Amino acid sequence: MQVRLAPMRHTTPEAIALPKPMVSQMIPPCSATPPADPRLVDATESILQEITAVGRHLEAIGSKISDLSTASTSIRANIARFQVTVKDLDHHLMTVKTGLRPCQNWTRRCSSFGHKLRTWRTGVGGTMSVFLAYRNTRKAQMSKPSLKTS
Structure with a gap:
């Protein structure tokens, strides 16, 4: 089994004969750099x-x-x-x-009058409903809540 080496492309006898510079010659000395503006x-x-x-x-x-x-x-x-x-x-x-104490923490609407109906518990076991008109109407601002007992 023979191994053939490929010829080096960039190596010529002239290039091999040239002297190689040393590393210290490749880096310019510090005094060679111009001072910064x-x-x-x-x-x-x-x-x-x-x-x-x-x-x-x-x-x-x-x-x-x-x-x-x-x-x-x-x-x-x-x-x-x-x-x-x-x-x-x-x-x-x-x-x-x-x-009276509040019976429940919710309000339901009485759709026929557009009022809110709030229920309160009476001391004797019954309930009392209070109609409160909507606050955003002129009629509601002029009228007071009406009390109805049941």
Whole structure:
């Protein structure tokens, strides 16, 4: 079994005979590099300072957005709590007006009159229904709730 070596393409007898430079001759000495332009150095430093300042501003904006998101969540929770409080105050007001406790925590509509019907428990086991007109109508603003006992 014979192994043939392929001839080297770029190696010629002339190239082999040339002297090879040493590594130290290939790298120019430090004194050979020209000094940097001071205006270019100053401009580069000012650009880096501007980039750093913009980064700080972006961090501050991100922090404020996070704070606003937290505040928004808190506001939503407070609104929900306020709605529950208004509902409780409404029940309490009717209790004070009528001397009765609320029978249930729900309201149903009386479709024939377009009023809301609220039911209250009396002290003797019966119930009392209170019709409350819609608040967004002019008639509702002028009239008071009418009490009906059953």
